[in-house]
Amino acid sequence: MIIPVNGEEPGLPERLQQIRDAGDVPLVVDARWPEAHRSAVVAAATAAELPHGTAWATLTSGSSGAPRIVLRSAESWADSFAAVSEFLDAGPGDNVALPAPPASSLTLFSLAHSLSGGPRPMPRVTPDADALHGTPQSLRAVLDAGAPPRLRAALIGGSHLDPALRQRAEAAGIRVTAYYGAAELSFVACDEGDGLRPFPGVDLQIRHGDLWVRSAFIASGYAGAPGPLRRDGEWATVGDRAELIDGRLRLLGRADDAILSASATIVPEEVEAVLRSIPGVRDAIVFGLPREPVGALVSALLEFDGDASVDVRQLAAAQLAPAHRPRRWFAGEIPRTASGKPARAEAVRLVLAGEMQSLAA
Template sequence: MTALLCGDTVLSAAELSDKIAAQAMDHVAGMTVPIRHPDRVTALISALAVHDAGGVPLVGDDRWDDTYWAGLRHRVESAAPVPGLGWGTFTSGSTGAPRMIVRTAASWAASYPAVERLTGLTADDVVYLPSPLVSSVTMFSVAHARALGATVLLPRTHTVSAADLAHATVLHGTPYALRDILETGAAHRLRVALIGGARLDPDLRARAEAAGIRVVSYYGAAELSFVAVDPDGAGLRPFEGVELRVDDGVLWVRSPYFAAGYLAATDGPGRGKDDSGTAGGPGRLETAVGYPGVTDGPFRRDDNGWGTVGDLVDPATDGPLRLRGRSDGAILTAAATVVPEDVEAALLGIDGIADAVVFALPHERAGELVAALIETEPGRRPPTAAELRSQAGTLLTGTHRPRRWFWTDKLPRTATGKPAREQIRHAAIEGRMTRIG
């Protein structure tokens, strides 16, 4: 049985196991190991070797700047051992530097049966994972496929290829990967797509299903894993085994799929710092989440098992879950609080806009201005500022309308496919983006 496909590389389960075992003896249980390599097969084998040795692999993106990676690597290598954990991933970093999330192997494995029921996944499937290994989407499905005996299919490069589509039967990826697959026009064997990481446009779902691909979309977070699922286009409902509640517009979750928390770097014997720079000893960290060297950070939990990462939702209690973005990404402008995702959803109603990212620009009097970078549909000219203002005026209140407009033919994205909001913001401030009007 083939266990791994990547370009010309074909490894059986026995061959993959032998390669993993040859490296596993080099690792120590409980240690968190940073991994980054331009060859995905090499990086994956290294990650699985660390995991099988009882360590925690943290895979970086080979496209990251070397200096940037050196800083992350130092943070990982300075962390105290975390026995009992099995997987680590970086957050997307869409609004800043990524955090290092660690979890038990059981926290992922607990959701495997539900995913199999939703998708019909079996050992006979070839699971296509176009997102890079830095993505929790990909590493989750690598672990799942390996446990089930399904084949993992990794792209050789950072693009979808027709050759890959000739083998894949199941896709787990982002809406952008699904769009790329459809736009290749290539023949495929895909029967189902598990789509997360960003909002799925209903039109994209319809296009996929017209192409014979059943779409199961979901909302989750690297800290929470699966939270809600939409298997039929009727809207997000709680994922199997998950309870939801809304407090003051903030979503709280209770489930068996939570991560342990964020990896804490150490400053010396008995001391540590979490990702927000807060110092504390191992006793405090163990009390917080049950593992020395792991801290809650922005992932908050109460004594009754409920947790939140600050996601905002429509407070309506009936009907599907409607997400409104992350509370820590809100824009404060002229005494109003603007959630970027609210504005982005409205801008997609403007003819010719394929995607949009809304962000804050500093302003002396207002504090912050609402700005938007739009991506136009292929072959469409960028709209004028007057056209944008006119159409946005019919969709948004005055406080929520963008005051600065920028254009691109392709939005910058993080390794996990999310818009690189902080990168976009800095580029706008530094004058490195095309201004409209």
């Protein structure tokens, strides 16, 4: 049985342990969700038939739509605990700060780790924090506030890590390991500053442009609505496009995020990488806006550093093919999921609702 747990309730680790000891499966929900959304997640969880050995139920980020409930065994997380402890440089006597909400798989993983002898979880960054497991946004917030003196390592996932942010952290004495993963696959690849390599214990393959993963960390399946996880024996994929070049993984985005505009197919991540390289641009998200008869207009929402003034159109045009250049530009705060991932579906909704500021020409 899946037992929903409010992520805000006191003593959350102890409550998770009680549920596990009773042979049930905890699912952490977020009290900030709209009631209709929370009710739908709880209904799907309580009606689910669980595969044998299910120990945890977690949620996808919902970056492209509604989150899904992912089921996994205890071993599918426990087998990566040793590698994570090494990246965090933290053991049972150390404190790991977890700024992302407990409903995110990123934080729930660390809570499970703590119950198996990992570092002690802290819901926020305090002077006692020895390590951080969070998103680029949480790392930036730590640095902006002044890094705690004991903070020595950060494990960062959820979205793109700006190289300048890594440099800031390292200058503050914090060793940074970024990683790529998915709720269904757990850890896939890690980057200690020289590019994404397979995470310890993970094998990677590219098949027809899709990334396939073989590891002990793969989830069992879903409760309720199905998702993108596909299997082929020991191998699995969630449909992410990628390349392997000299042992480094280059991500090209989820196939269903591709923008079809006229006769071209545009991969948002490729355009975003160019836009993030423009001085003054802190982050960028690229998406398609419906436009007949071409299919979609390539559009970009930019976050700037302070009051940076830069001609992004001209600089982007110098680096992007005509079909890949955004036709509509917006400025403002990028909407994100609870775990910190950019939320493309929400960005499109905000733009269509007229709630995003157009970038002046």
